[in-house]
Amino acid sequence: MDYRAAGIAVITSLSIPQMITIKLKLAFVAGVATATIGSAIRTAIVETVNSLGANQTLRRATLTNVLTRYVKQGLIPNDSTIVEPVGDLVPNPGSTLRTSIT
Numbered sequence: 001m002d003y004r005a006a007g008i009a010v011i012t013s014l015s016i017p018q019m020i021t022i023k024l025k026l027a028f029v030a031g032v033a034t035a036t037i038g039s040a041i042r043t044a045i046v047e048t049v050n051s052l053g054a055n056q057t058l059r060r061a062t063l064t065n066v067l068t069r070y071v072k073q074g075l076i077p078n079d080s081t082i083v084e085p086v087g088d089l090v091p092n093p094g095s096t097l098r099t100s101i102t
Helices: 034-050 060-068
Strands: 016-019 082-084 095-098
Touching (some): 034 060, 034 095
Parallel strands (some): 016 095
């Protein structure tokens, strides 16, 4: 009773990383630096997936939204840009979806 909690409540949830594969088929307008934009897109996709919380679903629409950020830089997204996953990914119970650039 001599001490009181103060500050922001912290809620922890334990989970196991579940590695997933993301495959993209990128198309660009002529004359853009495809290596630079492609690298930025891959980094953004990895950051988006790795920011998901425990037991959080990766929606295909989330990946599409990331890709639309790069249209002004020369990306041409279409229905075949996201090769994998073909739909939303639901992690196993107690897992957190994660990916990396390979």
